[in-house]
Amino acid sequence: MSIPRALQPSQDTWDLTPMYQDFTAWKKDLDDEAQQDYAALAAPYRDSKQLTPKQLRALFDLYYSLERRLRKIYTWAHLFHDQDIANDEGKQALQRVVARYHTFSESFSWMEPKILSHSIAKITSFIESKATAPYKVILERLVRIKPHTLPEEQEALMAMSSRAMDASHKAFSAINDADFRFADVQDSSGTPHSLTHATYGVLLRSPDRQLRQRAFETVHGQYQKYENTFAELLNGTLQHHYFEAKARGYASCLEASLFPKDIPASVYHALIQTVRSNIHVLHRYVHLKKQVLGVEELHPWDLYAPLTPDVSSAYTFDQAVELTIQACHPLGAAYVDRLTQGLTALRWVDRYENLNKRSGAYSSGCYDSPPYILMNFKGLLRDVFTLAHEAGHSMHSDCSRRQPFQTSDYAIFVAEVASTFNEELLSQELLQRGIGSPAAQASILNEKLEDFRGTLFRQTMFAEFELFIHERVEHGEPITPKILSEKYTELNRFYYGDELCMSPMTGIEWARIPHFYYNFYVYQYATGISAACALVDRVCHKGKQAQIDYLSFLQSGSSRFPIDLLSSAGVDMSSGEAVVRAIQRVDALLDQFEAILPSVSS
Ligand SMILES: [Zn+2]
Numbered sequence: 001m002s003i004p005r006a007l008q009p010s011q012d013t014w015d016l017t018p019m020y021q022d023f024t025a026w027k028k029d030l031d032d033e034a035q036q037d038y039a040a041l042a043a044p045y046r047d048s049k050q051l052t053p054k055q056l057r058a059l060f061d062l063y064y065s066l067e068r069r070l071r072k073i074y075t076w077a078h079l080f081h082d083q084d085i086a087n088d089e090g091k092q093a094l095q096r097v098v099a100r101y102h103t104f105s106e107s108f109s110w111m112e113p114k115i116l117s118h119s120i121a122k123i124t125s126f127i128e129s130k131a132t133a134p135y136k137v138i139l140e141r142l143v144r145i146k147p148h149t150l151p152e153e154q155e156a157l158m159a160m161s162s163r164a165m166d167a168s169h170k171a172f173s174a175i176n177d178a179d180f181r182f183a184d185v186q187d188s189s190g191t192p193h194s195l196t197h198a199t200y201g202v203l204l205r206s207p208d209r210q211l212r213q214r215a216f217e218t219v220h221g222q223y224q225k226y227e228n229t230f231a232e233l234l235n236g237t238l239q240h241h242y243f244e245a246k247a248r249g250y251a252s253c254l255e256a257s258l259f260p261k262d263i264p265a266s267v268y269h270a271l272i273q274t275v276r277s278n279i280h281v282l283h284r285y286v287h288l289k290k291q292v293l294g295v296e297e298l299h300p301w302d303l304y305a306p307l308t309p310d311v312s313s314a315y316t317f318d319q320a321v322e323l324t325i326q327a328c329h330p331l332g333a334a335y336v337d338r339l340t341q342g343l344t345a346l347r348w349v350d351r352y353e354n355l356n357k358r359s360g361a362y363s364s365g366c367y368d369s370p371p372y373i374l375m376n377f378k379g380l381l382r383d384v385f386t387l388a389h390e391a392g393h394s395m396h397s398d399c400s401r402r403q404p405f406q407t408s409d410y411a412i413f414v415a416e417v418a419s420t421f422n423e424e425l426l427s428q429e430l431l432q433r434g435i436g437s438p439a440a441q442a443s444i445l446n447e448k449l450e451d452f453r454g455t456l457f458r459q460t461m462f463a464e465f466e467l468f469i470h471e472r473v474e475h476g477e478p479i480t481p482k483i484l485s486e487k488y489t490e491l492n493r494f495y496y497g498d499e500l501c502m503s504p505m506t507g508i509e510w511a512r513i514p515h516f517y518y519n520f521y522v523y524q525y526a527t528g529i530s531a532a533c534a535l536v537d538r539v540c541h542k543g544k545q546a547q548i549d550y551l552s553f554l555q556s557g558s559s560r561f562p563i564d565l566l567s568s569a570g571v572d573m574s575s576g577e578a579v580v581r582a583i584q585r586v587d588a589l590l591d592q593f594e595a596i597l598p599s600v601s602s
Pocket of ligand 1: 419
């Protein structure tokens, strides 16, 4: 049973006092802040026809100082809220600051269009001006998208249309998250299990094969019944992406999504090509799975089945900290010392479950706070990996705060690199130390292999499907349930190989993947894990300089474009070289798994 928040020993909770002493101090700062009249502060800049470099500097200084203060107020409120979501004081605090944030965003919504209304020559002169030097990279981003920005009245129309354009994505969420109910499924002994989006993943990992099959068929059967609706919903979103791309003069939907984030389309294509040309490694894993499970035919519902019996080793939080810190040694003494401090004396981590605490785990904070970690640590191996993962995020944030505020946030494209990097270090540490029985080692290997299958291979297959459906729309070709399911089956056949039997329901899975509505997002899971693998490889084997390069990547925030930051750290994401490294790692894990297998089964 979880205990009330007030009874949680303070050493197990995060220390929010570096931000505010208590609720009263926080509230005083919010009340103070609320005196600011954003619209009045913004007016002189909004109303002047053309900005001078000096005015632009003053505008940026104003904007970012207001945002910095609001972020601090917001961050404290959201952490305070999450530690006990039933606490009314926390709810009110969060709602008040969110409302304030909306006012702030609205009061400055004219800022970007205003800067973009200047000619390219003028914006370039801002970039070169000494006055605006601290904001150079922000202006460089703006000048990039300037050719894809429409005249003011047309931009207003685009903004007005966006709510209508979002309708099919919203309808998908409504039917998928709220309206859909799945029938209960029975396991092989006749016991019923409730089937929801949340339990589906758990049931697919069950050792009970009949249960897995029933869960798979019940879920996909439900989607199949509504395949026409789902095809129309997906088509609606594709048409939205196509409209945006065309209206803004991009060559393709892919370019329209990646270009504003400073990611070249070559990164996307290199990922797909590299995974495709090394797909035999996934086939090797599928073959092994079939052998270990001892099945005559391997079906889609067998893909998630664990290859090893569940070995539940228990870890204390202190052991998890010790393992994480030990694993991070390749990053040098300064990194290790700072992380040790953070996880112990400085109390970054809110460790255990309590009544009404937010579930799951995250790393969060702001420029003026420590990089906090929320966890619900229960002592499983997965929890140890979660700590290493979140510690990776938190140290990335901590290092990024060496940047000035405006370039301290890192891009989504690199967001999962540092976290996956630390998870990878931890798995190496656990495997090299040979901790636990062969069965425990095998379960670590199984966990890693599943991670790569789900993150690297499956997300690349998704990325390829996403590209296919967008290209069809660009070429004016129809989107029907038959075409979607045929393509999806064909991709499954290619990725998993001949040893996986295709179920008549394999093809319909496209209908239940929310990420296909995200406009080219999933590839970043695959590139993230690939970059992390390549960087771990460098840091562990290429000496001091590789370590320095990686640490300076962590300190770079968004001071340069994400691809350039990774390239300075030693990884070229447009060549597919990192993806090759990641696949080689899978191959090595398979070797290890095969070697350990006889001692597990005997
Ligand atoms: Zn993460």
